[in-house]
């Protein structure tokens with residue numbers, strides 16, 4: 001899910017929306033203007049229902065945003081950077097730059113979201129009760145506030161279901177981590193309950209689709225999204241476990257071939273690449289200094305008619321933006337910097353700042369697969 005429209009920054013975090021949110025915007029506005037508000041308080045002008053529907057839907061998205069911002073604020077308070085917040089088809093997502101360091105921080109970052117939703121529900125509910133006495137045209141407003149209170153209760157409650165990647169899954173992970181001291185085991189259990197919940201939602205969605213109609217499809221998609229996100233979290237937990245204690249030097253591709261930064265793209269493609277199988281190209285200046293990194297996917301973006309005039313350095317990620325590690329550093333630390341970098345690759349430099357290796361996502365994948373195969377070998381021998 002990408003971000004398509006940047007809205008700005010809240011609490012220093014970039015906030016954006018994805019186009020898919022327009023589907024929900026339309027559905028909610030329609031539901032409010034045509035079904036909910038006229039059903040509760042009839043005999044108003046159609047325009048009033050539509051205006052109220054649009055304003056209420058905007059307030060709903062503001063509530064959703066407040067939920068995500070609360071995660072982001074508590075994450076930052078616990079020393080974890082937040083890359084961005086995006087609102088999309090299935091609600092909001094706060095992308096954290098790293099994981100919580102303690103079960104307590106993990107718990108606080110997760111639980112504040114549903115708490116925020118419940119507090120908002122209380123505020124909308126109280127406002128509705130206060131206005132209820134006024135009577136007259138304010139009744140539509142009362143209906144809207146009641147709906148906002150109700151949907152925030154639903155939002156908070158749904159997110160508390162103990163299934164990753166929902167907030168409740170994070171709370172479960174934090175609790176198990178606190179009790180057993182095993183973060184990976186806790187994350188794996190939370191991710192597995194997430195997969196079970198994903199299957200349940202898909203089954204309910206299919207049933208609802210057959211019985212009620214199209215809205216069931218939304219639950220099928222939501223279930224499928226949660227299922228794949230939970231699978232991803234389980235894989236990430238397994239990967240972190242197999243990388244614990246591993247050093248950069250154990251994983252890196254040593255002594256990478258370097259290329260002159262003044263070489264043209266055409267020269268690289270026509271005369272060099274048939275000899276090599278890798279897709280990362282460290283670039284050096286005529287005096288032998290490391291200048292940057294270009295990759296096959298960067299070169300692919302150079303159009304054919306300018307390949308003869310485009311130098312590799314023109315396509316490159318400058319050295320200042322390539323994450324750098326040392327051979328003795330634990331790989332999980334470098335991995336975090338790699339994930340935040342443009343190409344997802346890192347240079348490995350020795351004490352005298354000489355290039356001694358490259359770490360790419362395929363190096364990591366190969367290592368993880370190998371260690372999983374080895375551990376399977378160990379278990380089957382034991383059996």
Ligand SMILES: [Zn+2]
Nearest residue numbers: 113114159167
């Ligand atoms: Zn949340």
